[in-house]
Amino acid sequence: MRLAAFNVVAVARLVYNYGFLCYHxxxxxxxxxxxxxxxxxxxxxxxxxxxxxxxxxxxxxxxAKKVAADFxxxxxxxxxxxxxxxxxxxxxxxxxxxxNLAFTSINLDGSCRSFSSPTSQGSVGDPLHDxxxxxxxxxxxxxxxxxxxxxxxxxxxxVLPSGVIDLKDLRAKITDETQLISVSLANNELGxxxxxxxxxxxxxxxxxxxxxxxxxxxxxxxSDASQALNLLDINVARLGxxxxxxxSAKVYGPKGVGALCVSHDVRLKPVVYGGxxxxxxxxxxxxxxxxxxxxxxxxxxKEHLNGxxxxxxxxxxxxxxxxxxxxxxxxxxxxxxxxxxxxxxIDAERLVFLLEEKEVYVSTGAACAASKGxxxxxxxxxxxxxxxxxxxxxxxxxxxxxxxxxxxxxxxxNGVVATERERLNG
Amino acid sequence: MRLAAFNVVAVARLVYNYGFLCYHxxxxxxxxxxxxxxxxxxxxxxxxxxxxxxxxxxxxxxxAKKVAADFxxxxxxxxxxxxxxxxxxxxxxxxxxxxNLAFTSINLDGSCRSFSSPTSQGSVGDPLHDxxxxxxxxxxxxxxxxxxxxxxxxxxxxVLPSGVIDLKDLRAKITDETQLISVSLANNELGxxxxxxxxxxxxxxxxxxxxxxxxxxxxxxxSDASQALNLLDINVARLGxxxxxxxSAKVYGPKGVGALCVSHDVRLKPVVYGGxxxxxxxxxxxxxxxxxxxxxxxxxxKEHLNGxxxxxxxxxxxxxxxxxxxxxxxxxxxxxxxxxxxxxxIDAERLVFLLEEKEVYVSTGAACAASKGxxxxxxxxxxxxxxxxxxxxxxxxxxxxxxxxxxxxxxxxNGVVATERERLNG
Numbered sequence: 001m002r003l004a005a006f007n008v009v010a011v012a013r014l015v016y017n018y019g020f021l022c023y024h025x026x027x028x029x030x031x032x033x034x035x036x037x038x039x040x041x042x043x044x045x046x047x048x049x050x051x052x053x054x055x056x057x058x059x060x061x062x063x064a065k066k067v068a069a070d071f072x073x074x075x076x077x078x079x080x081x082x083x084x085x086x087x088x089x090x091x092x093x094x095x096x097x098x099x100n101l102a103f104t105s106i107n108l109d110g111s112c113r114s115f116s117s118p119t120s121q122g123s124v125g126d127p128l129h130d131x132x133x134x135x136x137x138x139x140x141x142x143x144x145x146x147x148x149x150x151x152x153x154x155x156x157x158x159v160l161p162s163g164v165i166d167l168k169d170l171r172a173k174i175t176d177e178t179q180l181i182s183v184s185l186a187n188n189e190l191g192x193x194x195x196x197x198x199x200x201x202x203x204x205x206x207x208x209x210x211x212x213x214x215x216x217x218x219x220x221x222x223s224d225a226s227q228a229l230n231l232l233d234i235n236v237a238r239l240g241x242x243x244x245x246x247x248s249a250k251v252y253g254p255k256g257v258g259a260l261c262v263s264h265d266v267r268l269k270p271v272v273y274g275g276x277x278x279x280x281x282x283x284x285x286x287x288x289x290x291x292x293x294x295x296x297x298x299x300x301x302k303e304h305l306n307g308x309x310x311x312x313x314x315x316x317x318x319x320x321x322x323x324x325x326x327x328x329x330x331x332x333x334x335x336x337x338x339x340x341x342x343x344x345x346i347d348a349e350r351l352v353f354l355l356e357e358k359e360v361y362v363s364t365g366a367a368c369a370a371s372k373g374x375x376x377x378x379x380x381x382x383x384x385x386x387x388x389x390x391x392x393x394x395x396x397x398x399x400x401x402x403x404x405x406x407x408x409x410x411x412x413x414n415g416v417v418a419t420e421r422e423r424l425n426g
Numbered sequence: 427m428r429l430a431a432f433n434v435v436a437v438a439r440l441v442y443n444y445g446f447l448c449y450h451x452x453x454x455x456x457x458x459x460x461x462x463x464x465x466x467x468x469x470x471x472x473x474x475x476x477x478x479x480x481x482x483x484x485x486x487x488x489x490a491k492k493v494a495a496d497f498x499x500x501x502x503x504x505x506x507x508x509x510x511x512x513x514x515x516x517x518x519x520x521x522x523x524x525x526n527l528a529f530t531s532i533n534l535d536g537s538c539r540s541f542s543s544p545t546s547q548g549s550v551g552d553p554l555h556d557x558x559x560x561x562x563x564x565x566x567x568x569x570x571x572x573x574x575x576x577x578x579x580x581x582x583x584x585v586l587p588s589g590v591i592d593l594k595d596l597r598a599k600i601t602d603e604t605q606l607i608s609v610s611l612a613n614n615e616l617g618x619x620x621x622x623x624x625x626x627x628x629x630x631x632x633x634x635x636x637x638x639x640x641x642x643x644x645x646x647x648x649s650d651a652s653q654a655l656n657l658l659d660i661n662v663a664r665l666g667x668x669x670x671x672x673x674s675a676k677v678y679g680p681k682g683v684g685a686l687c688v689s690h691d692v693r694l695k696p697v698v699y700g701g702x703x704x705x706x707x708x709x710x711x712x713x714x715x716x717x718x719x720x721x722x723x724x725x726x727x728k729e730h731l732n733g734x735x736x737x738x739x740x741x742x743x744x745x746x747x748x749x750x751x752x753x754x755x756x757x758x759x760x761x762x763x764x765x766x767x768x769x770x771x772i773d774a775e776r777l778v779f780l781l782e783e784k785e786v787y788v789s790t791g792a793a794c795a796a797s798k799g800x801x802x803x804x805x806x807x808x809x810x811x812x813x814x815x816x817x818x819x820x821x822x823x824x825x826x827x828x829x830x831x832x833x834x835x836x837x838x839x840n841g842v843v844a845t846e847r848e849r850l851n852g
Binding site for chain 1: 781
């Protein structure tokens, strides 16, 4: 009898878990740079704030004030993880919005930010160039930086074939009008880690020189750390950045929430006007459950940082040893969980499709670009030919994987590539 | 034995429910205009999308495409509830952002939208007035409309002492340069329902007249329906609005998500640049769980609309009958769940505090304004004196209440008011 009753519970639990908490049982997911599942602990942390502690943090009664305090504490946890204070953070609805917000730091000196004719200002050949602020961004940046930078007439800084910023090109492009330089901490297609400390060193030099010459134009460094938060030990002071973008959805936190860490001497303009939340920069009732979840995700990321890095590095080695007939694209300076491969003469989009049939999920590049059939500007920037770009596959390892999967997936990919080569040759 | 085993399950379920799904057991929450808890059914609908169907909707493989399809279907459900199509909706991170987005419909004709000196354009006494677009908004609008309208040099339209728009003032203020009129469907402090159909009728007349005179300036009607979505049967065509703001957090859906319904002939400008999601107007990885929850909440709101209206109307009657020594502020044209009272000579902020001690949660006005100690511009607009404003209490009924609570809360409020009056007289 007891057995029977417990079996009911066990079966019920299995059904519940299968339908919800567990990942898909047979899949091998290697696209953690595109999205990560919300981890169990994160979900548990968020849960009370949906239906129980649901109050508006701006309300005057005690339970609402408790929610407001929990929200502030969560901001404190996120900030602490990167060596900042809660008051340095502006919570946004994601990294894209945070990147957009960072660009409001630009001082337009009364000249107008014309959204209808973005190319009319600050472009290189513009005779009025001197009167406009200059913005520099790395040519391999994610669209959420590139597109807003283009709105401001920003100029792209080149990368070397390694994917690392060309510091000579950066130095050459900085003028006395340069106000903002945006370089992601780690690239979203290659995982390339940029030498932020070196860049901030150059900026410091230039600022000292400007000071000597009585030039008061600001020179800020912004970095999108979306991909790096759970793989690098980030400290804003050590990196020397003025503005840093964080992303919950890439670190096993909920989607639709991110943050911009803002140095105290930087002045931003609101992206959304209203009730005055987030110091007036981002009005709207606080998304409490998501920020609580984001904080838990950041806490866990910090806790597992070293263990995960070692694990991913060893899995990366396994993949590179067991995979066959590829060329490695991200050879150096990469996050440990990025493996970007080129299969010459093969259409990687077909590989994605063939792997999908075996429940192996990989990508050809950034999800938002890939979905539109746009060729990767990142792979182009590091000098790959169109054919090489077409044969490129991005595998990004993560917490849904285990070592067995890594061995398995190497065999599966080898098999699929072999079949495809046969088809092409046959 | 079986009994014992089942008891364990029952107790476990109780603990689980107590800690999460149930509302606070003893509280009486009468601030549903500030925030609503996520309903159980909404939460259940969202759950799979956090950790199981977590894929990036832009990714190329099948499970991601399924998520993208679910996301689109959810948008369809929301749109259908207001007589629109999924493609008419722009999903935003909340109603505040949706209201801000609506204002990008203004055609600035190459003149710049100067965020640094908002008052320099379009103000009434401005000699350059003719060259600037004119924007009209109701003086009782929520800050998320007022503050962005002020950025564009908008002019406020007066309300009558009933809180309803003064249509004469509206007519008088519409010029040939007027491009946008923003009037909420129901006010967030009084619940006053605005005669949108009459307003859109006036707009139609003016558009016909403009056409005759060869004036091509657009004239759009925007309405923030945040408070009304679960209390009025909304149809965009019947209302005659071009732009409609929806809010998930006020209808028992998750916080941090909303939508702007946009008529097909209206052109907006992006608020956030990046990967190009939401037709390029609102870039950023889609917040899938929240939109799924939002759709479920809208579906339930529609389903329970008539039942809830009747229930709230009857509870409102009970309150008005059983409460003592008050003056009713929102006498007419109000949503059924708003009861706004004035206790002359009493400080309503003290009432909020005294009621809080009895686990009764009410408000003195909009949460974001109340938290900053700002006097309600809404109550001022309908002609209340400072003393009357100070004595005003907003009770907003909702799905966490039952009839017993309504009787109880009348007695509790009466008691607290009596004690306070004694204290003041003694």
